[in-house]
Amino acid sequence: MPNLIEIKNLEKSFGKNQVLKNINEVVEKGQVICVIGPSGSGKSTFLRCLNVLEKPTKGQVIFENQDLTNISETALNKLRERMGMVFQSFNLFPNMNVLNNIKLAPLKVKMISEIETTKKAHELLEQVGLADKAEQFPANLSGGQQQRVAIARALAMNPEVMLFDEPTSALDPEMVGEVLKVMKDLAESGMTMIVVTHEMGFAKEVANQVWFMDEGFIQEKGSPNEFFVNPKTKRAKEFLSKVL
Amino acid sequence: MKIKNIGIIFVIVTILLLIPFTKVNAASDGYLQKVKDKGTLVVGTSADYPPYEFTVKQSGKTEYVGLDIEIAKQFAKDLGVKLEIKNMNFDSLLVALETHKVDAVISGMNPTPERQKSVDFSNIYYRGKQYMLIEKKDKSLYKNIHSFKNKTIGAQTGSLQYDLVKNQMKNNQVKGLAKLNDLVIALQSGKVNAVAMEEATAKAFAKNNSSLEVINPNFNVDSSQTGSAIAFPKGAKSLVKVADKTIKKIQQKDLINKEYIPLAGKYMTNNSKQNSMWNYWSYFAKGIEYTLIITVVSVFFGFLLGVLLALLRLSKGKFQRAIAITYIEFIRGTPLMVQVMFVYFGIGALVQSLPALLAGIIAVSLNSAAYVAEVIRSGIESIPKGQTEAARSLGMSQTITYRYVIIPQALKNIWPALGNEFITLIKESSIVSIIGVGDLMYQMQLVQSATYKGVFPIFITMVIYFVMTFGLSKILGYFEGRMKHA
Numbered sequence: 001m002p003n004l005i006e007i008k009n010l011e012k013s014f015g016k017n018q019v020l021k022n023i024n025e026v027v028e029k030g031q032v033i034c035v036i037g038p039s040g041s042g043k044s045t046f047l048r049c050l051n052v053l054e055k056p057t058k059g060q061v062i063f064e065n066q067d068l069t070n071i072s073e074t075a076l077n078k079l080r081e082r083m084g085m086v087f088q089s090f091n092l093f094p095n096m097n098v099l100n101n102i103k104l105a106p107l108k109v110k111m112i113s114e115i116e117t118t119k120k121a122h123e124l125l126e127q128v129g130l131a132d133k134a135e136q137f138p139a140n141l142s143g144g145q146q147q148r149v150a151i152a153r154a155l156a157m158n159p160e161v162m163l164f165d166e167p168t169s170a171l172d173p174e175m176v177g178e179v180l181k182v183m184k185d186l187a188e189s190g191m192t193m194i195v196v197t198h199e200m201g202f203a204k205e206v207a208n209q210v211w212f213m214d215e216g217f218i219q220e221k222g223s224p225n226e227f228f229v230n231p232k233t234k235r236a237k238e239f240l241s242k243v244l
Numbered sequence: 245m246k247i248k249n250i251g252i253i254f255v256i257v258t259i260l261l262l263i264p265f266t267k268v269n270a271a272s273d274g275y276l277q278k279v280k281d282k283g284t285l286v287v288g289t290s291a292d293y294p295p296y297e298f299t300v301k302q303s304g305k306t307e308y309v310g311l312d313i314e315i316a317k318q319f320a321k322d323l324g325v326k327l328e329i330k331n332m333n334f335d336s337l338l339v340a341l342e343t344h345k346v347d348a349v350i351s352g353m354n355p356t357p358e359r360q361k362s363v364d365f366s367n368i369y370y371r372g373k374q375y376m377l378i379e380k381k382d383k384s385l386y387k388n389i390h391s392f393k394n395k396t397i398g399a400q401t402g403s404l405q406y407d408l409v410k411n412q413m414k415n416n417q418v419k420g421l422a423k424l425n426d427l428v429i430a431l432q433s434g435k436v437n438a439v440a441m442e443e444a445t446a447k448a449f450a451k452n453n454s455s456l457e458v459i460n461p462n463f464n465v466d467s468s469q470t471g472s473a474i475a476f477p478k479g480a481k482s483l484v485k486v487a488d489k490t491i492k493k494i495q496q497k498d499l500i501n502k503e504y505i506p507l508a509g510k511y512m513t514n515n516s517k518q519n520s521m522w523n524y525w526s527y528f529a530k531g532i533e534y535t536l537i538i539t540v541v542s543v544f545f546g547f548l549l550g551v552l553l554a555l556l557r558l559s560k561g562k563f564q565r566a567i568a569i570t571y572i573e574f575i576r577g578t579p580l581m582v583q584v585m586f587v588y589f590g591i592g593a594l595v596q597s598l599p600a601l602l603a604g605i606i607a608v609s610l611n612s613a614a615y616v617a618e619v620i621r622s623g624i625e626s627i628p629k630g631q632t633e634a635a636r637s638l639g640m641s642q643t644i645t646y647r648y649v650i651i652p653q654a655l656k657n658i659w660p661a662l663g664n665e666f667i668t669l670i671k672e673s674s675i676v677s678i679i680g681v682g683d684l685m686y687q688m689q690l691v692q693s694a695t696y697k698g699v700f701p702i703f704i705t706m707v708i709y710f711v712m713t714f715g716l717s718k719i720l721g722y723f724e725g726r727m728k729h730a
C-alpha cells in the first residue's frame with residue numbers, strides 16, 4: 001500500500017507547554033487508524049496538526065508529496081479539500097439548511113455546478129440515512145443526525161482521507177450507534193480514516209491499527225488484536241485496565 | 245494594546261493632525277481677481293439678526309433679507325458678479341473667512357481691534373447703539389447697566405455685546421449662546437434677566453413680541469466698536485477698496501435709512517403676520533429630507549468603512565491592527581461636533597469647494613464607521629471558533645469563510661446593535677446644523693427666527709425626530725423578527 005500521509009519529527013507547543021513530542025508515523029492508503037489514549041494526551045492536537053488547523057511548532061506533515069507545514073495558504077486550502085474533518089461538536093453552519101451545508105464547499109471552492117452539487121448532496125444524505133432532512137435547519141436535528149450531516153458535508157469534497165476528532169463524545173448514548181454505523185460503512189467502502197475516539201468497541205471491530213497515545217507521543221501501536229489482548233507498555237496496560 | 249503599537253499610533257495621529265496646516269497662504273492679493281473669475285461673491289452671514297439679516301418665506305422658498313443682504317447685493321452688483329449667501333453660526337463666520345469658505349462676511353459685525361488682528365474690515369457702513377432686551381414686567385427695575393447688579397445677562401457668543409457685558413458689567417454673570425433666538429427663549433423662561441443686543445435687532449424682537457421691551461443701558465462704547473463693517477480675509481485690500489466705494493455710494497444716498505431698513509421692517513411685519521406654524525411646514529419637510537439624506541448616506545458609507553475597519557482590526561498584521569485601533573479610538577474619543585467642524589473647516593481648507601452638506605455627510609459617516617466597526621467586530625468574535633475551523637477544513641479560503649459562514653451569522657447577531665446605531669445617527673446628525681447644513685435642526689432655527697417663537701418649533705422638531713426614530717425602530721423590529729425565522 002502506498003503511503004498517504006507521512007509525519008516526520010512532529011512537535012507542537014503551546015507556550016512552554018509541549019503537547020506533541022517528536023512523532024514519526026506513516027498512514028497508508030485504505031488504513032483505518034484509531035487513536036486512543038487518556039484525556040490531555042495530545043490526540044486531538046495531533047489530529048488537528050495533520051490538516052494544519054494547528055500549526056506544528058516543528059516537523060513535517062507530508063501529504064501528496066507536499067509538506068503541509070511549509071506551503072502557501074492557497075496550496076494548503078487545495079490540500080485541505082482532500083482531507084475531510086469531522087468535529088466533536090459537529091460545527092454545522094446554523095444559518096443554512098442541511099442541503100446547503102453540504103453544497104457550500106463544492107459550490108464555492110470547487111466551483112461545481114448547482115445541479116451537480118444538489119444531486120451529490122442528496123446521494124450523500126441517502127448514504128448517511130437522512131434523505132428526508134434536506135430542508136431542515138441544523139437546530140431542528142438531533143446530535144446524531146447533525147453529526148451524520150457533518151460527515152456527509154466532509155464527504156461532499158471527495159476527500160482522500162477522513163479525520164474524525166472524537167465524533168461521538170458529545171452525543172447522547174442512544175445516538176452513538178447511528179454515527180458509528182455510518183463510519184463503519186465508510187471504512188468498509190475503503191476510505192482512509194484516522195479516528196480519535198474513546199469507543200473501544202469501534203476500535204476493536206473496525207480499525208486495522210490502533211495507536212495508543214500518552215504524554216505527547218505514540219507509546220504503542222499495533223493491530224486491535226495485539227493491542228487489546230496483549231498490550232506491551234505499562235501505560236497501555238494501565239489505561240486498558242481502566243477503560244475495559 | 246501592546247506597548248509596541250503605541251509608537252505607530254502616535255505617528256499616525258500626528259500625521260492626521262498636521263494635514264490641515266500644510267496649506268500655504270494664498271498669494272498676497274489675488275482676491276478681487278479670484279471673485280471675478282468665479283463670477284460669484286460668496287457672503288457669509290448669520291441670518292437670525294433682524295433687521296440686519298434674517299429669513300423670510302417667499303412662494304415656498306427661504307430667502308435671506310435685511311439691510312446687510314441689501315448691501316451685499318449692491319456690493320456684488322458693483323463687482324459685476326452674482327451673489328451667494330452662506331448662512332452659518334456667528335461664531336463660525338470668521339473661521340469661514342480665514343479658511344476661504346466665504347469671500348466676505350456681512351453680518352452686522354463690529355470691527356473691533358481683536359478682530360482686526362485676524363481679518364480686514366471695510367469702512368463702517370452703519371452705526372447702531374447697544375441695547376438690552378428685557379421682559380416688559382421688569383421695565384421699572386432696569387434703567388442702566390448699574391441697575392442690573394447680580395443679574396444674569398445673555399449675549400451671543402463671539403459678539404461685541406458679549407465682550408461689552410463681560411468687561412463693563414463685572415458683577416454680572418454672562419450667559420453666551422450661539423443663537424439670538426435661544427437667548428430670547430432663555431429670557432422668557434427666566435434663565436437670563438436681560439439680553440444684550442444691537443439696537444435695531446432688539447427693537448425688532450420687542451416689536452414682534454408684546455411681552456418684551458428694550459432699554460438703552462448706556463454701555464460705554466468707543467465709536468470704532470459700534471459700527472458694522474464688512475469683513476474680508478487678511479490682506480484682501482483689492483476687495484476692501486471696492487467695498488469702500490460701494491459703502492460710500494450707499495451712504496451718499498442714505499440708502500440704509502431710507503430704503504433698506506424700511507424694507508427689512510416690511511418683511512418683519514409680514515413674518516409676524518404669518519407666524520402660525522402651518523405656514524412653515526415646508527421648512528420642516530425640507531429639514532426631514534436633509535436629515536434622512538444625511539442619515540441614509542452616512543449609514544451606507546459608515547457601514548462599508550466599518551466592515552473594512554473591523555476586518556483590519558481582526559487581521560493578523562500588526563500595522564493593519566494599529567491603523568484600525570487608532571482610528572476607532574480617536575474617533576470615539578472626540579466629539580462629533582468637533583469632527584464636523586474639523587472636516588468642514590480643516591479638510592475644507594484643502595478642498596475649497598467642499599459643500600457643507602458633503603462635509604457633514606463625510607464627518608457623520610467617518611464617525612459612524614468607528615462605532616459600526618466595533619459592533620461588527622463583536623459580532624464576528626461572537627461566532628464560535630468551530631465555525632471557522634469547519635469551513636477551513638473543507639478547503640474554504642479565509643475570504644469565502646467570512647463571506648458565507650461568518651458574516652451572515654454575525655450580521656444576524658448584531659442586527660439590533662446596528663439598528664440602534666442607525667437610530668442614533670438620525671439624532672446625532674442634527675449636529676451638522678452648526679456648519680449650515682439645512683437639516684431638521686437647522687430648519688427649526690430658521691422657523692424660530694422667522695416666527696419669533698422659541699419653544700413651539702422645538703416641540704414640533706422633537707415630535708418629528710421621535711416619529712422618525714420610532715418608525716425606524718418598528719421597521720427594524722419587523723426585519724429582526726423575519727431574520728429569526730430564517
